[in-house]
Amino acid sequence: MPAPTRDELATKYLDQLPYPPYPVQEEALLAWFTSEQGVLVCAPTGTGKTLIAQAALFEALHSNTVAYYTTPLIALTEQKFQEMQASAERWGFSRDDIGLVTGNRKVNPTARILVVVAEILLNRLLHQDGFDFSHVSAVVMDEFHSFADPERGIVWELSLNMLPKHVRLLLLSATVGNAVEFLNWLDRMHGRKLEVVEGKERKIPLTYHWVAGDYLNDLLVQIAKGDDATRKTPALVFAFNRDECWSVAEQLKGLDLLNAGQRTVLNAEVDKLEWPQGIGPKLKQMLRRGVGVHHAGLLPKYRRVVEELFEKKLLSVALCTETLAAGINLPARSVVLTSLVKGPFGKEKLIDPSTAHQIFGRAGRPQYDTEGHVYVIPHEDDVRISKWKEKYDQIPETTKDPVMLKKKKELLKKKPTRNSQKKYWTEPDFDKLKTAPPAKLYSKGPLPWRLLAYLLKISPEVEKIRSVVKKRLLDQPRIEAGMKQLNRMLLILAARGFVKLEPEPPAEAPPAGITGSEPTAAPVAPRREEGLRIPGFSPPPPSAAAAAAAALNPPTDYQPILATPTERLDQLLVxxxxxxxxxxxxxxxxxxxxxxxxxxxxxxxxxxxxxxxxxxxxxxxxxxxxxxxxxxxxxxxxxxxxxxKPPKVEGEPEEEEEFVPWDxxxxxxxxxxxxxxxxxxxxxxxxxxxxxxxxxxxxxxxxxxxxxxxxxxxxxxxxxxxxxxxxxxxxxxxxxxxxxxxxxxxxxxxxxxxxxxxxxxxxxxxxxxxxxxxxxxxxxxxxxxxxxxxxxxxxxxxAKAVDLAKPAEPEEEDAFGAGVLD
Missing domain, CATH: 1.10.3380 (Sec63 N-terminal domain-like fold)
Incomplete structure (x- = not known):
């Protein structure tokens, strides 16, 4: 029996859908089944991009080829694996036709459809002697806006670079601001001509609310009123630090946020929890009131329970930090932002549009809601001013009543004010974030040291690595800066005995801490005077000293051709x-x-x-x-x-140590x-x-x-x-x-x-x-x-071990980037 044509597969796939596709879905599906090299789909959260992804896997199963489905997170990969297994059964195939590879877990690793974390695909592309890509027909890259991630975006970049040209691409992303520019770059640098399908409208539209005159507690009580059809909960309340999550949750403990049906079932679930230590008892009290807390400061076992109860619609409110918006999917009818600014006191800044859009996009559940709600409340100082103004304006300026005049003067004396040191947010700020254009896809972050070491293990030819840098999606000045940074990294590796450069770097005066002249392959050592040498070290050879000096001030005309690894380079791979x-x-x-x-x-x-x-x-x-x-x-x-420390003089009395400030x-x-x-x-x-x-x-x-x-x-x-x-x-x-x-x-x-x-x-x-x-x-x-x-x-x-090699989720005042806990 001849293999079905792509037109036949398109018709077959559309016919088996349980409901008519959303317009952007239909356009993307038609583009996928007619394009030669693939499609980039950019659409907001909640537009059903999974249904589009499944078309590529449907085609691979029916054409007896292999397809990869990649995601950036283990949790998301596991979720998609289960979804794809259910879909395979529905299409008449076996669940065993779907495999999972995440590093720590393998299920059916030789299956025709492989759901993997993005680093696994890159790993296999880097080892094509061990993996055959000749039968791979398609690669789906979900959450493709991760391309712009400063730490891990290089994984997507290299995968695009190394995929064989016969493999078709389906890139699924949130809305981006430079889709055409990205596709032009992909064509110019990688010879791939993809079609673009962009959707602007959400499947579940959002309604935005600026809540000028209510405190957070009042707002949450208000939106929790009504039956399942009219109430605006469950709601995710986003705060920008963990302490605020707890303080807000404490305020909500005594409020009426549950209906009778929720309360009975919720209490039965909470009764099963045995949490006698740490924050467990306090969290149990909050859960009984329909309030959950979810952030990196909680033990994973607590977060899992909060997620389960929220998904069962037993919690009315979950207090969370911004990283939840980019990671765990908790379906909510509403999101509430307690602030639009973040940063250390006195240096707060408006959150970036990308963060705002991720948070806004959490509102509205396709299976339950016809609209999602986004609430933003002003700072409590502004709420106090608003409430004061409402009272003050109730007394007419033209009144002649002495009692009313006296009351108006008293009110004027009590007028609340803003703190001049604080950064406040306003309704125009909210409007600005709502209408801000989506983020653009650009290469971010330097070439990681581990990746450089690995590429050198594969081949010492520096030009191959330069080609990676040259192909990055950057403007020319940044490309040139990246080339200089690569040279500097190679000089550092040479100075520390990890590689040998050819030609050798020009001889310069070595920097402080680098001395010696005898040739050796041992690591570089500090040596101020012979009596202070560290055992096990030897001074560097002249070429290493020259490389160290050049790394501090790289010569503009020096271009190494080879960077041959020494045995020491393997240390960096550990x-x-x-x-x-x-x-x-x-x-x-x-x-x-x-x-x-x-x-x-x-x-x-x-x-x-x-x-x-x-x-x-x-x-x-x-x-x-x-x-x-x-x-x-x-x-x-x-x-x-x-x-x-000065030596103790014999016979002198012991001095009492005074308290020394930490700094x-x-x-x-x-x-x-x-x-x-x-x-x-x-x-x-x-x-x-x-x-x-x-x-x-x-x-x-x-x-x-x-x-x-x-x-x-x-x-x-x-x-x-x-x-x-x-x-x-x-x-x-x-x-x-x-x-x-x-x-x-x-x-x-x-x-x-x-x-x-x-x-x-x-x-x-x-x-x-x-x-x-x-x-x-x-x-x-x-x-x-x-x-x-x-x-x-x-x-x-x-992969930096996906999650655990990354820093924990930061507070608003942290200088380092957020890491999503998987």
């Missing part, structure tokens, strides 16, 4: 939760460190939100270990970076490590570290998580500490793969395994399900998808 160059630096120093020093070093590379840092400071009285006293302190003193304290161990790193590597400027003591303190508490949380008053942020411990487990397993100089590998591995095992036991006692999932993710980086194990590890590193 690290995913830490900057690879900083990880390699730590390996060289931690051999003589004590257990506490090693824990401090590891914790310092795992970013925590800044508001949390005051709770996890390193105790000033923590005794120094051998690495600090024998090596770090002498080296830093000799460099003039710290001041030596005037001497640097703690992790800060000393960073001081030395910056002195040795002044050309490396993209490392982030923080001196914290959380995992170490939990271990000092015998692994009792709840005792630690209670003693530090961290119940409302326990989810962040839990996540920090999970990331610490993964980090120790990375460092187990390398051994510092002067340490027996077995002893090093045993100590790190003991730390990981103790933390794992702690985490299991808190949230066993999430702990087991994380342990699986720890092994995801070791999934051998290609021929060579080292390459497979490197490819997994590109």
């Amino acid at each position: 690290f995913r939760a830490v900057h690879p160059l900083y990880g390699a630096f730590l390996i060289e120093y931690l051999g003589t460190a004590s257990r506490e020093e090693r824990i401090q070093a590891f914790e310092s590379v795992l970013e925590l939100p800044r508001p949390l840092l005051k709770f996890v400071r390193v105790p000033f009285e923590l005794p120094p270990g051998p690495l600090a006293t024998e090596k770090l302190d002498p080296e830093l003193i000799s460099r003039g970076l710290i001041v030596a 005037e304290r001497p640097p703690v161990f992790a800060e000393k490590l960073r001081l030395l790193f910056d002195a040795i590597h002044p050309e490396i400027t993209d490392v982030t570290t923080q001196a914290v003591w959380a995992a170490g303190e939990v271990l000092n508490f015998g692994g009792n998580f709840n005792t630690y949380i209670t003693s530090r008053e961290l119940a409302k942020q326990e989810g962040l500490i839990f996540r920090h411990l999970l990331r610490m487990i993964l980090l120790t397993q990375e460092f187990e793969q390398l051994t510092p100089p002067g340490v027996e590998p077995a002893a090093w591995q045993a100590e790190l395994k003991d730390i990981a095992d103790r933390l794992t036991e702690t985490c299991r006692s808190v949230d066993p399900m999430s702990t087991e999932e994380t342990i699986k993710k720890a092994h995801a980086a070791d999934v051998v998808e290609g021929e060579e194990h080292a390459k497979a590890i490197a490819a997994a590193e590109l």
